[in-house]
Amino acid sequence: MRVLIVSDTHGRHAGLDQALEEAGAIDMFIHLGDLEGGEEYIDAVVDCEKHMVRGNNDFFSGLPREEEFYIGKYKVFITHGHAYYVSLDPEHIREEGEARRSDIVMFGHTHRPFFDQKGGVTVLNPGSLSFPRQEGRRGSYMLMEVSEDGKITYEQRYLTAKQ
Structure with missing residues (x-):
């Protein structure tokens, strides 16, 4: 199973389109918030199981x-992360994931990629496709693959420069 994980597109679709093209065939799509009205677009262009949550800028989202x-x-727990103070420290969201007995916790909000595995819990943030804040400022996303025997691999990816 191939899972594309994105966040913080903020209503801009060019980076999302590029990530979908670069990722290739996927079985699941996860968006970690701040779509800013992009739900309908995603429903139109992503043809697989989808999980999407609202972010702090998704004021009128259902x-x-x-x-x-x-x-x-x-077990996966997804949220945008702003309610768990992820900009200060990802430890709060890790603790929430542990309390929920989650194996994987995914969040967005910071616009910076993050990945940590500790105590049986994986905590990750794919960064932002539209407004990256990490060094180099390239849009980023994550590709997760689950093999038939249940082993998970994660790959942090950055959008390639268009010529």
């Missing part, structure tokens, strides 16, 4: 603030 679901045997 999307849930957070969601829990399974990818294979792994």
Whole structure:
């Protein structure tokens, strides 16, 4: 199973289109908030199982603030992250994930990629496709693959420069 994880597109679709093209065939799509009206566009261009949550800039969105679901045997908790003070420290969201007995916690909001595995919990942020804040300022996303035997690999990816 191939899972494309994105965040913070802020109503801009060029980076999302590029990430979808670069990622190739996917089985699941996860957006971690701040779509800013992009739900309809995503529904039109992404043809697989989707999980999307609203962010702090999704004022009129009907999307849930957070969601829990399974990818294979792994319990996943997704949220935009602003309610868990992720800009200060990802430890609060890790603790929330542990309290929910999640194996994987995903958040956005900071516009910076983050990945950490500790105590049986994976915490990740794919960064932002539209307004990256990390060094180099290239839009970023994450590709997660779950093999048939249940092993997970994660790959942090950055949008390639268009010629």
